Amino acid sequence: MDKQHYLERLVLKLETHVPLPPAEREKLLQLPLTLKRLEANHDIVREGELTQQCCLVAEGLVCRYKIVGDGARQILSLHLPGDIPDIHSLLIERMDHCLGTLTPAVVGLIPHEAVRSLTRASYRVSEAFWRETLIEASIYREWMVGIGRRAAPSRIAHLLCEFITKMTAIGLSDGVICNLPLTQPEIADALGLSTVHMNKKLREIREARLVRIRVNRLTVLDWKGLCSLAEFDPDYLHLQPGAAKIKDD
Amino acid sequence: MDKQHYLERLVLKLETHVPLPPAEREKLLQLPLTLKRLEANHDIVREGELTQQCCLVAEGLVCRYKIVGDGARQILSLHLPGDIPDIHSLLIERMDHCLGTLTPAVVGLIPHEAVRSLTRASYRVSEAFWRETLIEASIYREWMVGIGRRAAPSRIAHLLCEFITKMTAIGLSDGVICNLPLTQPEIADALGLSTVHMNKKLREIREARLVRIRVNRLTVLDWKGLCSLAEFDPDYLHLQPGAAKIKDD
DNA sequence: CGGCACTTTGAGTGTTATCAAAATCTGTGG
DNA sequence: CCACAGATTTTGATAACACTCAAAGTGCCG
Structure with a gap:
């Protein structure tokens, strides 16, 4: 249950493409984190909910999914430790899909306010998060190609x-x-x-x-x-x- | 060929969720735009290319696509006037897919530098563009559900x-x-x-x-x-x- | 009027889904 | 260590869906 360690994974990921200035890295490492231990197959956020926080995957495997009319499920993405799968809720509060655990997991809840004050204060932080969401979109595209054409x-x-x-x-x-x-x-x-x-x-x-x-x-x-x-x-x-x-x- | 008009469509879209301060709106409307008239079925950017500019759809219909090994094409998204389908290239230079016209079209090329100086100067502009990319990701998800489960x-x-x-x-x-x-x-x-x-x-x-x-x-x-x-x-x-x-x- | 692209149709094939049941594995308690 | 419940994986049979190929029909443009 080492919060620092979990945040380090996040920072490592954010710095993959462009390093952050030490001051900003430090602030990220001090983000307030409320850890929650969850069972497998537990919904973290459901479609339609409005959120005031986002969730860092600390341990375990998390997935994004939607259920269609006849009950079939489409899993849309998989999330490993270090991911914040609902970082988009910073800008779009309403969830248009569900987020749930596939294994027992630990997630760290972070208030939007805390993240927002960092992204608004530093374009480097903002771009790092933005870039992560763009990479996720790239993965969506690849999945779409697979499902559609392979x-x-x-x-x-x-x-x-x-x-x-x-x-x-x-x-x-x-x-x-x-x-x-x-x-x-x-x-x-x-x-x-x-x-x-x-x-x-x-x-x-x-x-x-x-x-x-x-x-x-x-x-x-x-x-x-x-x-x-x-x-x-x-x-x-x-x-x-x-x-x-x-x-x- | 009215540049102002094309940029207004963009700004209108960016302001859908949160209005921009007049100063920032003005700067957006003054973005340098190199208009290009393109035929139908013409590639705008190809997979693997590194880009220094992004492209505003001014008129016509543009699509994003990938080709798989056996030659099959998966169209990943459709873009109407007002979209900047490759705004992501601001942060990820290497294209991992192609962008092409489906109809005769007019696109306006904008140097990355020009956009970047606006997004870095104002978190409101930055968030507006970021939000657009998040909405696009949401559309990807819906398409994935359709292709996978409908x-x-x-x-x-x-x-x-x-x-x-x-x-x-x-x-x-x-x-x-x-x-x-x-x-x-x-x-x-x-x-x-x-x-x-x-x-x-x-x-x-x-x-x-x-x-x-x-x-x-x-x-x-x-x-x-x-x-x-x-x-x-x-x-x-x-x-x-x-x-x-x-x-x- | 002809050429070209797009749409439509039919036949036959192949892939994937559905249903139902058996087999296997996992973890738990005796 | 064994027995057992529950979940997961595996199997077989059949049906539905979607694909391929090939050709004919249609409409648009020069």
Whole structure:
């Protein structure tokens, strides 16, 4: 429950592209954080709510999703520690989707006022947050391409590539093995597939010896092969140049 | 070719949520604009390019798209006059997608420097642009839900609802009739469908007397029915409250 | 009037969804 | 350590949806 540590992850992320002056970094590290421990599958904010605070993911995996008329769920994004998935609520108070945990998680609530006083005082801070939201939009675009124009196996491979790349970028994976705390229905909901179909195509990917998956543990056996199936090019993640390039064995 | 007029559309959009102080509005209206007349199906910026300027859509219809390995295109967003679809290039220079015209168009190129000096000088301007990018992200999310979880007829209806709503919001439609300068292959590429399938389902929508479509002209015959098929709720567009609510006949 | 792009149609195929049930795994308590 | 409940994964069969290919029809523009 180390607030400082959680905020450091945030600052690290914000400084990926442009370093911040020490004074501003310091103020970010002193943001007031109310930590909350949450169970898996717990909604953090729901569609339609008006918010006065945003939430830093401190531990666990958080997702953004919408439910359509017939009850189907579309997962729109996944959020790892260091993310503030609802930073947009600073400028658009009304939530047009839900935010919820996929695993047990710890989130830190930060009043809008506290963030706003920093972004308004410094264009560097403001641009750093803005840039993060732009990168998220870039990821949306890539997902849209996948859901709209790629076949199921490619989509699945793409999600695996993206996930381990992001985990590696924040130091939670070595690029070969990582924790994958997603159930198959959850992966299916992120990819716009049915659970059953997902399962069958994922099996094929495993049988092709591209990855091994056991008990929440993903092991990449053939990174090049996986990337090639996925047509994965990490540019859209806009990570620090070279930072998270995963090398093949 | 009235630069002032084009910039006014931009400012109008930026002020939808929070008015700008007169001084800042004035500076925006004096942004340097290099007008360019473009043919239909002309790329404005391509994936991989580094840009030093952004482009205001002055006239015509512009789209954002990506091409996947097998040559299929996914259209990611549509941009009407008043939009700056690549405003994100202020903070992320490298384009991770293409921007191109769908109709003959006029765009106004604005050097990054000119915009940056305004956003850095005023958090109100900065927040206005930031908010626009957040609204665009919200639209991405809605499209993702459609492509991932809605059946073809619903997706098509949704695109029609969104398009006429946006056209109405900028005064280019009365909410019943509007120009729809999209070919069926283009609509299909925006919805992740094949042209043929699109055509057949669109025909069903017309036969259900929800809309009439002839020669680039869309007429809504049954707005409620169309919205209901689409599950269209305009909240995600974050338009001025009440501004673009289209009433049923 | 012809050429070109776009739309429409039909037939056949392939992918993905749905439904239902079995198998496997996970964690807990005895 | 074993038994068991609950969740997750896997499987098979069938149906629905969407895609491809190919060709004909339509409308626009020069």
